[in-house]
Amino acid sequence: MESSLPDLEAILLVGGQGTRLRPLTLGTPKPLLPTAGVPFLAHQLARARSFGVRRIVFATSYKAAMFEPAFGDGSAFGLSLEYMTEETPLGTGGAIRNAGEALDAGPDDPVLILNGDILSGHDIGAQVRLHRDRQAAVTLHLTEVDDPSRFGCVPTDEAGRVTAFLEKTPNPVTNRINAGCYVFTRSVIDSIPRDEVVSVERETFPGLIESGQLVMGYADRTYWLDVGTPSAYVQGSRDLVLGRLASPALPGPTGEYLALEGARVSPEAKIQDGTAVGARVVVEAGATVAGSVLSDDCVVEAGARVSDSVVGQRARICAGTVVRDAVIGDDAVVGPGNELQHGVRVWPGVELPERALRYSSDV
Ligand code: GTP
Secondary structure (H helix, E strand, O other): OOOOOOOOEEEEEOOOOOHHHOOHHHHOOHHHOEEOOEEHHHHHHHHHHHOOOOEEEEEEOOOHHHHHHHHOOOHHHOOEEEEEEOOOOOHHHHHHHHHHOOOOOOOOOEEEEEEOOEEEOOOHHHHHHHHHHHOOOEEEEEEEOOOHHHOOEOOEOOOOEEOOOEOOOOOOOOOEEEEEEEEEEHHHHHOOOOOOOOOHHHHHHHHHHHOOOOEEEEEEOOOEEEOOOHHHHHHHHHHHHHOOOOOOOOOOOOOOEEEOOOOEEOOOOEEEOOEEEOOOOEEOOOOEEEOOEEOOOOEEOOOOEEEOOEEOOOOEEOOOOEEEOOEEOOOOEEOOOOEEOOOOEEOOOOEEOOOOOEEEOOO
16 A cells, blocks of 8 residues: 655644643653553654654654654664744744754755644545645545535635635534644645744645645545544544554554553453553553553552543542543542543542542543
């Protein structure tokens, strides 16, 4: 499937605050959150590499200092990595312009731009080829969703030319949306104003279309997920563990669950539905864990039931507690006999006493 694209450079946008994923993103930026056993970005890096990308510039801002220790010079991934940090966040367009300073590409060369929170199975090679063949200014990956009203939508003409970049509306004209992976001709990156806050979605793309430049859409319906919310993040990890999206970065075989080194899972516990079990996690007898992310060093005590949830690092789910569709922050302790569900988020370090909450959504 994957054709090689020698010498293609990429920019990875990783500077957002990830507000929708709080409290998980209070200590760790979204692109570094453990996903199916490795930092989320490892999946994107491995995938870009499989299409022939060799050099990637990270556009960092929020918690910028955490990226280089995680990925270094990229040699462990067969990549060469550079880091370009914004003093103050410049938005998606400003970040692309700033990171563009570190590119080697010539003015007519294509540059791949990836949002740092997307899991996608699309053929990056085909997207770049379309861009080259049509000599477009920008080529956007478009994905088709069942309910486009939650997104801005991107209509095209029969030849695939993008005709508008529309804001969210209850009556969208198409179910094609911006999938967060772009090919830019290098000179177009250089035309974005420097050191200014710019949004590609609200300013650059509509501006290019209005001025008559060629913006192409590469549309498909392969696997696609924006992991920006807790439930989507859990789903992404689950899909990778189950093998619904193949990732060269998965640190083990696909299956009902994936356990990292030092995890101690009782043979009398039941772990299923794509659960990722972090390093040194303990799951005691009689516990059930389904479709969840158990972060490093957390504990799920006897008889507890955890599903569709994230349990933060060193957090403890005490005996008999039910955690469903919830986020438990790092170092939090959920005492015995509680029942948390409906998107409840427990802040890092909070200690919930025994039987404090049942069917609650207001911790
Ligand atoms: P929310 O706050 O939950 O909306 O998440 P977010 O901050 O990641 O915003 P959003 O999902 O809209 O961002 C899309 C992509 O652009 C993500 O990969 C972000 O990391 C990245 N991004 C957003 N704003 C900036 C910025 O100002 N600078 C940089 N370098 N990247 C950004």
